Amino acid sequence: MVAGTKYRGQFEERIKAVMDEIKRSENIMVFIDELHTLVGAGGAEGAIDASNILKPALSRGEIQCIGATTLDEYRKYIEKDAALERRFQTIMVDPPTVEETIEILKGLRDRYEAHHRVKITDEAIKAASKLSDRYIAGRFLPDKAIDLIDEAGSRARLCVMTAPPNIKDLEAKIEHIKKEKESAVKGQDFEKAARFRDEERQAKLELENVKKNWKQSTLENQPQVTEEDIALIVSKWTGIPLARLEEKETEKLLKMEEEMHKRMVGQDEAISAIAHAIRRSRSGLKDPRRPIGSFIFLGPTGVGKTLLGRTLAEFMFGDEDAIIQLDMSEYMEKFNVSRLVGAPPGYVGYEEGGQLTEKVRRRPYSVVLLDEIEKAHPDVFNILLQVLEDGRLTDSFGRRVDFRNTALIMTSNIGAEMLRKQGSLGFAPPKEDASYQAMKSKLLDEVKRTFKPEFLNRIDDIIVFHSLTKEDLLKIVEIELNEVKKRVSEQELTLEFTPNAKGFLIEKGFDQVFGARPLKRTIQRYIEDPLAEEILKGNLKSGIPIRVDMKGDSLIFENA
The missing domain is CATH 1.10.8.60 (Helicase, Ruva Protein; domain 3)
Structure with a gap:
């Protein structure tokens, strides 16, 4: 509408013409996408913008209009114009549930099957809804599930469109015969050239038949979009290894201790506690809004606290580098605490984002390791309360960072010095194994004195590491x-x-x-x-x- 309006009044004329046509036609509903663009559209010096032209017709009921916009744009543009806001009834459209998304996808299935010439199974539709809801953050249903189906259909179609190798072999053979024929003609050997001509003709007929059969088979055997195709697309989008989605989760979780012991020596209780927490989370018995697990690791240096974090990252995400490690000794002062979520507006470093929030936003599927947690300023624990309880954190830009797919591990040496003097840590002789419970009790008492109750109450488990034998x-x-x-x-x-x-x-x-x-x-x-x-x-x-x-x-x- 705005494009090409060089002279004053030209834009208003176009809008007026559209409105007159709507008034003349009965039973017409006008839908305006991105409604906020009306405010200020065409409003040059001395001219009237589109929203003001529409107001009289809207107030008289001459136009039935539906507008769509986001909450942020509504607040920024439309709420400022109270007269325009008053002429529209506000309706909040919430994203559909997973079950509703499945029904939406079933309704769209015919169109995507016709477009991509594939068969989309019911399992693929269910997987697209559930996996997109669980793993793809920052977007909403049904949009992200529809995109999954679209991309999986396109991928399945491209796979069958690849020509079989015998077609390429025949094309190469024909090219070779052509060169031999041309060489024979140049050498005045016409009898040989005639033989090559017949061979070329025969090879071309064979190639034509092979191509015909291939095209016929692709038309008859429509490729299917399955659950595995959806899992592959999700893994490419999110970085989660494909094996993690394809393997039956029950089998994988039941052998968790065995897998982790391949890299981790000893610490049976620590591995068992983590495995139980992960199983509870994956069985759906935990609050889905919270992180996968949150743990405090206590014990002396060199017994495998950080290694257990890396082993957990490799088990859960297929990559031991899927770990975000922050040294809490860098956050001992109050003015450094804001670095976790980003400096506030007006301060140096505002554009850089937070040390914690930016890393989790870029890689939402990871193990977060907070080393030497007792050295951090008390305000750090206040920030972590929101992560532990709601599985989210708002950074300095106002973006909500999702922690629901992270495992939070905090290591600490609280009480280690006290116990070392008693000879309970380090390499304990076998006769001192019985003192583990007493050592654990002392460490937990020390933890309760160091951290606030509301912080400890949100931790899934406090794990005390055994002495190495x-x-x-x-x-x-x-x-x-x-x-x-x-x-x-x-x-x-x-x-x-x-x-x-x-x-x-x-x-x-x-x-x-x-x-x-x-x-x-x-x-x-x-x-x-x-x-x-x-x-x-x-x-x-x-x-x-x-x-x-x-x-x-x-x-x-x-x-x-």
Whole structure:
């Protein structure tokens, strides 16, 4: 309407002509999408905008009009013009439920089947509604479910439109025969050229028949859009691995402890507590508005608190890097707390967004690890209350960030110093295992003194990590040495470690205070450093196994 109105009054003339036509025609309902664009449209200096032209006709009931706009635009444009607002009855249109979306998709199914020439199954429609509602944030039903069906139909159609390989082979054969024929003609060998001409004619007929059969089969056998197709599209949109959606969730959850123990040594109670919380969440017995799980990990350094977070990320999301790690020692001062959700308007860094909210908004399916939580300013816990209770957080731009698909893990060393003095942490002798419950009780009392009750009340579970035993350390040595073997195999070298060598590493890597971390430094010092020197000197030959054994107070490398 506005395009091409070069002269004053031209826009008003067009609007008036449309209104006159509507008045002359009976039983016409006018629908104006993006109603807020009427306000100020065509309103140049001295001219009347579209909304003011419509007002008299609306007040007299000459036009039956329905307008559509969003709440934000309604508040920004239409509410400012009270006269225009008064002429419209406001009706809130809420997004449909999953069940209603399924019925909507069934109504649209015929159109999409005709457009894409595919068959859309009932399972695909149900999957599109449920998976879009559960995993696709920032959009509403039925729009996101319809887009899923549309994209899945397009993908299924493109898959069958790919020409079979024998067509490409025949085309290549015809091209080769043409070149041979042209070569024979240039060489004055007309008899040979005639033979190639007949071969070319035969190959073209064969190609035509193959193409005809292929087109006929694609028309007869319509591709189907299944639940798996919808799952694949959702995984591409959201970044969730396909296996996570295709595998039956019950089977996956029942073997959760077994899967996590492949990477995590010991800490049976911690893994079991997390598995129970995840199962409760996935069984639908938890409030769907809250995060997948929220945990506080207590215990000494080097016993696997952060590793358990990474293992959980790999199990749930198929990627151990799907973890958002924030060091709470950076948020000790009150003025740093706002960095979590973003600086308020007028302050430096407003455009950058929040350290926590931006990361979760970009990757809403992740494990959030808040390290050393007791070092954070008390206001941090006030921010986290909303996340733990409602599964959402509003950033400095007013955007609502969804935490419902995150697992929140907080680590802490509260009470560790007190217990270390009593010898209850680090590598406890087997006889001290009975004191675990007493240690746990002391740590929980310390936690209650440190954190507010309303914060602790929203946590799913507080997990106290066990002390590492020497049996645990032996398993950790195996895992670390396997990593070394894997790296060395790239140099075409094979390593074998004797039990004496492993015992030597455990003895040197033993540390009552620092847990298992000194073991990595021990392996670096006694295995990786000497091995690097031997490789550079050329003393180690590829293809010959190298045995690592203990001799005196050091390790030796010799051909097996």
